[in-house]
Amino acid sequence: xxxxxxQDPKAESTRPDEPEFDLYTIPSYSSWFRWNDIxxxxxxxxxxxxxxxSVTRSPKIYKEYxxxxxxxxxxxxSTRLTFTEVRKSLVGDVSLLNKVxxxxxxxxxxxxxxxxxxxxxxxxxxxxxxxxxxxPNGIRVVADPNSSKPFPASHAGAPLGADxxxxxxxPLASYSDVFGELGKRKxxxxxxxxxxxxxxxxxxxxxxxVLCVKCFKDGKYGNKxxxxxxxxxxxxxxxxxxxxxxxxxxLLLLESVSRHGDDWDIVAQTVKSxxxxxxxxxxxxxxxxxxxxxxxxxxxxxxxxxxxxDGGKDVFPSLPEQxxxxxxxxxxxxxxxxxxxxxxxxxxVPPLKKQCVSYSSGSGISIMRQIARxxxxxxxxxTATAAKAAFAALCDEASCPSDSFNNEEDFANELWPAMxxxxxxxxxx
Amino acid sequence: xxxxxxxxxxxxxxxxxxxxxxxxxxxxxxxxxGQRFKDAFTWNISDPDSEVSVFAKRTQKDLKLPLAFATQxxxxxxxxxxxxxxxxxxxxxxxxxxxxxxxDLRVNRTLIKDQFLxxxxxxxxxxxxxxxxxxxxLGIEDPEVGPAxxxxxxxxxxxxxxxxxxxxxxxxxxxxxxRGEYSSISRSxxxxxxxxxxxxxxxxxxxxxxxxxxxEPMVDMLSNEEVEKWRDLEEA
Numbered sequence: 304x305x306x307x308x309x310q311d312p313k314a315e316s317t318r319p320d321e322p323e324f325d326l327y328t329i330p331s332y333s334s335w336f337r338w339n340d341i342x343x344x345x346x347x348x349x350x351x352x353x354x355x356x357s358v359t360r361s362p363k364i365y366k367e368y369x370x371x372x373x374x375x376x377x378x379x380x381s382t383r384l385t386f387t388e389v390r391k392s393l394v395g396d397v398s399l400l401n402k403v404x405x406x407x408x409x410x411x412x413x414x415x416x417x418x419x420x421x422x423x424x425x426x427x428x429x430x431x432x433x434x435x436x437x438x439p440n441g442i443r444v445v446a447d448p449n450s451s452k453p454f455p456a457s458h459a460g461a462p463l464g465a466d467x468x469x470x471x472x473x474p475l476a477s478y479s480d481v482f483g484e485l486g487k488r489k490x491x492x493x494x495x496x497x498x499x500x501x502x503x504x505x506x507x508x509x510x511x512x513v514l515c516v517k518c519f520k521d522g523k524y525g526n527k528x529x530x531x532x533x534x535x536x537x538x539x540x541x542x543x544x545x546x547x548x549x550x551x552x553x554l555l556l557l558e559s560v561s562r563h564g565d566d567w568d569i570v571a572q573t574v575k576s577x578x579x580x581x582x583x584x585x586x587x588x589x590x591x592x593x594x595x596x597x598x599x600x601x602x603x604x605x606x607x608x609x610x611x612x613d614g615g616k617d618v619f620p621s622l623p624e625q626x627x628x629x630x631x632x633x634x635x636x637x638x639x640x641x642x643x644x645x646x647x648x649x650x651x652v653p654p655l656k657k658q659c660v661s662y663s664s665g666s667g668i669s670i671m672r673q674i675a676r677x678x679x680x681x682x683x684x685x686t687a688t689a690a691k692a693a694f695a696a697l698c699d700e701a702s703c704p705s706d707s708f709n710n711e712e713d714f715a716n717e718l719w720p721a722m723x724x725x726x727x728x729x730x731x732x
Numbered sequence: 733x734x735x736x737x738x739x740x741x742x743x744x745x746x747x748x749x750x751x752x753x754x755x756x757x758x759x760x761x762x763x764x765x766g767q768r769f770k771d772a773f774t775w776n777i778s779d780p781d782s783e784v785s786v787f788a789k790r791t792q793k794d795l796k797l798p799l800a801f802a803t804q805x806x807x808x809x810x811x812x813x814x815x816x817x818x819x820x821x822x823x824x825x826x827x828x829x830x831x832x833x834x835x836d837l838r839v840n841r842t843l844i845k846d847q848f849l850x851x852x853x854x855x856x857x858x859x860x861x862x863x864x865x866x867x868x869x870l871g872i873e874d875p876e877v878g879p880a881x882x883x884x885x886x887x888x889x890x891x892x893x894x895x896x897x898x899x900x901x902x903x904x905x906x907x908x909x910x911r912g913e914y915s916s917i918s919r920s921x922x923x924x925x926x927x928x929x930x931x932x933x934x935x936x937x938x939x940x941x942x943x944x945x946x947x948e949p950m951v952d953m954l955s956n957e958e959v960e961k962w963r964d965l966e967e968a
Contacts, residue, residue: 357853359830367937385869391948394939396830396851397862 327377330411341366348406351399359395368393368403369412376413383417495523506533548577548585554683556582557589561679591675747819747897750852750889751859754778756816757887760808764800772883775809777816784809816890824896829853833888835949838962839880842872846949850885852892859885870951 335342341362346353352365371393376384386404393400407413493515505514514523522529548556552574559573560582571579678686748754755774762769771791788806792799835846846866850857863881866872939947954962 359851364937371938386865387869387949390848391944392939392941394937395849396854396857397848398854398857399851401862401865 325377327380328416330415333410333412336410336412338370344410345369345406349402360399364395365403368395368400369407372404372407373412376417380416383414493518552577553585553589556585557679557683560586591671591678745824747822747824747893748855749886750855750857750893751886752856753858753860755886756813757883757890758809758812759887760805762801762804762808764798764804767797767801769795769797769801769805773879774883774886775813777813781810781813784813819894819897822897823900824893829892829896831892833885835881835884837880837884838954838966839877840874841954841959842874842877843952843954843962844877844881844949847947850889852889852896859889866949870949872951 329336335344345365349365351357352360352362355361372384372389375389375392386401389404390397390400404413494512495514495518505516505519507513555574556570556577559570563569563573567579567582570582571577574582577585678689681689749756754777756777758773758775760769760771785802785806788802788809791797791805792802829852830849831852833848833850835844837844859882860878862885863878866881867878872878
């Protein structure tokens with residue numbers, strides 16, 4: 304963007320480096336600006352001042368607003384002038400003042416050289432995902448002071464009055480606030496070598512001193528007696544599982560979310576080893592996680608889709624939803640198109656085709672979303688086999704055209720085999 | 733951009749919120765059993781009525797309130813909606829009305845006091861945008877402050893709009909000449925400033941310096957104890 308350097312218009316000289324003149328930079332597209340005049344651009348942008356519609360808006364008043372704002376900015380060109388700073392000094396409707404302010408801002412007549420770092424940091428802040436526990440602080444449910452009934456103290460979820468305050472994350476909780484504890488619970492550290500006691504630890508009976516297996520064997524008891532130490536079972540379950548999500552946990556999470564929707568207390572109970580917040584965050588991270596929970600909200604209660612058990616045959620009631628059934632058939636048949644190599648795994652796939660499932664929204668949903676819904680409805684083993692069958696079909700499809708053209712049967716196998724494994728893994732997780 | 737239609741004090745306008753979006757301020761203050769639920773938000777009056785019960789149910793469920801709250805919440809919203817709609821079709825005499833809006837509210841730890849002018853004739857005005865600018869400029873981080881400020885503005889605008897309906901009715905019934913209309917405006921709607929007095933500084937758009945801090949926003953952060961004190965005061 305070109306810039307022109309405007310001199311303080313009080314001086315007429317054109318030599319910019321003479322120290323008596325103040326130099327202010329404005330963009331070249333604003334070179335129409337004149338102190339002693341109102342340009343057509345301004346008249347067009349702010350007609351309210353120029354159409355005589357109100358005695359509170361006149362060209363004179365506009366010029367006053369404009370000049371005041373620009374001069375105010377130029378008192379300190381490196382600092383960004385905010386609207387709130389100027390509006391206290393100007394008489395008039397704040398929305399109108401803001402309009403003038405934004406006009407000058409956009410044309411670079413103010414804030415052109417100013418510090419824009421704050422804007423960037425504001426934008427970054429918006430991108431952080433904040434997971435909040437419970438309703439915002441502004442909504443409060445308190446005991447009615449006039450009522451004689453005792454207030455139930457164990458009211459899960461509702462924020463209480465001054466006395467009972469659950470430890471909630473503030474709305475400004477950052478990533479480290481939410482997940483910092485994960486790091487702390489990394490595992491029990493040995494008192495002697497400071498390492499992680501993963502494969503087992505020896506706990507002192509009378510205090511909290513802990514030794515890892517290795518140190519115990521090495522005889523590093525410190526000043527404690529060997530008899531006081533008791534072996535605590537393998538803590539493989541303690542250390543690592545708290546950090547990463549295993550497949551089992553993820554599947555539990557998906558099942559329980561599809562069953563309970565966004566009742567995170569129950570979900571967290573089902574996935575025993577993760578807290579509510581971890582469950583929510585994990586679900587968001589999953590590629591179709593949001594669809595699962597939103598789908599659950601729209602589920603027809605009559606359909607009673609609680610079956611995550613085997614086979615999936617008994618689970619789906621027949622509901623007359625013609626469009627959706629056709630759509631689901633199309634989806635499935637695309638996947639299993641022209642497939643001679645199905646094998647007995649894919650025998651589980653046809654039952655889905657036969658059943659009608661009611662979808663809460665119309666037939667305009669994308670295939671990905673539908674697949675996500677289908678996979679959330681059935682058991683994980685079915686999803687896996689469906690994925691495998693789909694890939695077998697795709698390999699087959701890819702091979703057909705190339706077969707007919709080049710008669711090279713190995714072409715497809717070269718292309719797809721590497722993908723097969725990794726992508727079907729992604730379907731599972 | 734369309735120029736605003738020329739207005740004069742005689743032209744009445746159909747009742748509506750003088751903002752670009754027809755959002756109505758709704759307050760809830762419901763007591764059931766031993767629990768009291770307070771909330772304040774804006775509602776889009778053009779939303780279908782079925783949305784009210786959906787919202788009420790959702791709120792009750794999210795906050796894990798007893799079931800009785802859902803019906804009460806829905807009722808309260810509907811009552812306020814009906815009240816708003818009862819003004820529909822009536823005329824409000826806006827005329828030249830630039831009114832002072834005052835902010836005096838506490839949102840969690842943030843205490844806000846402010847004063848500024850609002851043009852009731854400006855149907856493009858947007859309290860939410862004003863409040864967004866307000867929070868950005870003052871570096872307010874609590875995300876609940878913005879909506880609360882917008883709500884406070886809307887509430888006052890609503891009040892003034894209702895008053896101006898009453899005024900319009902009065903002046904129609906008065907059957908006086910033009911002079912009569914003027915006098916009833918300035919008498920019953922004390923909120924409207926005399927326009928000439930508005931530009932008291934030699935009819936300049938720039939305010940006298942000594943008045944600057946009256947119109948400057950004041951934002952305070954409270955400590956925990958102070959928050960508790962305020963809460964007790966408000967609930968008494």
